[in-house]
Amino acid sequence: MTLCLSFAEECDVYRIxxxxxxxxxxxxxxxxxxxxxxxxxxxxxxxIEKATxxxxxxxxxxxxxxxxxxxxSFAKWKRPVFDTDAxxxxxxxxxxxxxxxxxxxxxxxxDDVSRRVFGSTPCYCLSYIGTDPKHQRRGAATMLIRWGxxxxxxxxxxxxxxxxxxxxxxxxxxxxxxxxxxxxxxEGIGNDGExxxxxxxxxxxxxxxxxxxxxxxxxTPPKN
Numbered sequence: 001m002t003l004c005l006s007f008a009e010e011c012d013v014y015r016i017x018x019x020x021x022x023x024x025x026x027x028x029x030x031x032x033x034x035x036x037x038x039x040x041x042x043x044x045x046x047x048i049e050k051a052t053x054x055x056x057x058x059x060x061x062x063x064x065x066x067x068x069x070x071x072x073s074f075a076k077w078k079r080p081v082f083d084t085d086a087x088x089x090x091x092x093x094x095x096x097x098x099x100x101x102x103x104x105x106x107x108x109x110x111d112d113v114s115r116r117v118f119g120s121t122p123c124y125c126l127s128y129i130g131t132d133p134k135h136q137r138r139g140a141a142t143m144l145i146r147w148g149x150x151x152x153x154x155x156x157x158x159x160x161x162x163x164x165x166x167x168x169x170x171x172x173x174x175x176x177x178x179x180x181x182x183x184x185x186x187e188g189i190g191n192d193g194e195x196x197x198x199x200x201x202x203x204x205x206x207x208x209x210x211x212x213x214x215x216x217x218x219x220t221p222p223k224n
Contacts, residue, residue: 017047023130042095073140080122126161159205
C-alpha cells in the first residue's frame with residue numbers, strides 16, 4: 001500500500017501516543033524513567049496531552065504517516081526559534097511515580113550537549129520520531145525525516161536531534177553527522193538487575209550553504 005504523509009490532527013493524538021509507547025517500549029532510558037506498567041500507562045496520558053498542545057501551537061509541526069487510515073509512524077518537528085524571548089514551551093506533566101532524578105539528569109545532559117554543539121543557532125529540532133514495530137522498514141521514518149531536511153535546505157538552517165544508537169545508521173545514510181555522545185549509567189536496568197551504560201548521539205544536518213557549526217569543547221568532564 002502507498003504511504004501518505006500529512007499533518008496530524010487532534011483526533012490523532014491517541015494513536016500517536018500508542019505508536020510512541022510501542023516504538024520506545026524496550027528503550028532502556030524510558031524503562032528507567034518510567035519503571036512500571038502503571039507508570040507507563042500514566043505516561044500515555046502525558047503523551048496525549050503534550051501532542052495536543054503541540055498540534056495547536058504553530059512552533060511545532062506534528063506529522064504522521066498513514067497506511068490507508070492507520071497511523072503507522074509520527075514525528076515531532078520544532079521549527080527554528082529566532083526570538084527566544086517570545087518562545088516558551090509548555091512543560092511536560094509527568095505521571096506520578098516518574099523517576100524524576102533519572103529524567104532530570106538525562107535532560108540536563110542533553111541540554112548541555114545541545115548548548116555545546118549549537119549554542120544559540122536557530123535550527124529545526126526533531127524532538128521525537130517513532131514507527132509502529134509492525135510497520136518498520138517500509139520507509140515511513142525516512143519520509144518524516146526528509147520533510148525536515150527539505151525545509152532545512154530551503155530555509156538554510158541546520159537540523160539537530162538526539163539519536164539512539166540503533167537509529168544512527170539511518171540518519172548517517174541521509175547525511176547527518178555525529179557531533180557528540182551523550183552517556184549515562186542506569187542502575188538496575190540490566191537483565192540481572194545490573195547497571196548499564198546508556199548512550200545516544202547528538203546529530204546535525206547541515207545545509208550546504210549554511211555557516212558551519214563548530215562544537216565547543218566540554219569545560220568539565222560529564223558526570224553520570
